Amino acid sequence: MSTVAGDRIRRALKRFSASPAELEADELRQERQFEGCQTIEGVTDRQLVTLYGHLKNVSLAPRAGTPTLEAALYDGTGVVTLIWLGRRTITGITPGASLVAWGRVSCHDGRRIIYNPRYELRV
Numbered sequence: 001m002s003t004v005a006g007d008r009i010r011r012a013l014k015r016f017s018a019s020p021a022e023l024e025a026d027e028l029r030q031e032r033q034f035e036g037c038q039t040i041e042g043v044t045d046r047q048l049v050t051l052y053g054h055l056k057n058v059s060l061a062p063r064a065g066t067p068t069l070e071a072a073l074y075d076g077t078g079v080v081t082l083i084w085l086g087r088r089t090i091t092g093i094t095p096g097a098s099l100v101a102w103g104r105v106s107c108h109d110g111r112r113i114i115y116n117p118r119y120e121l122r123v
Contacts, residue, residue: 024076025077027076028052028054029075031052032051032052032053032076035100037050042077043105044105045107048104049105050100052075052099052100052101053073053075053076054073054075054097054098055071055093055094055095055096055099056074056079057071057072058070058071058072058093058094059071060088060089063085066085068083068086068087069084069088069090070082070084080112081114082119084116085115097121098121098122099119099122100119102117102119103115103117
């Protein structure tokens, strides 16, 4: 059996035995590689990053009386919280949206956070 045919069979078997979460993570890893972005898993404090992923959830969380929009970005390897200070909503920032985000990571209480990231929505 050729290696190409063997690879196809392995991928097909993996699809049958993998959970939906594993399949989503694999798909996101492939999309991230196509976009040429870093993995969230390897990000450290104060590092400038370019990340790709899907928004898992979006919420309004006021801080000291100021509106704050928070979104969890998942790339198949980990989660980073994107926080826009002074914003109640941003058009296109909705659960399930895909985007590339740029910014400096800050680590607080075991969470990775990017404040006021630059971003570009993907279709």
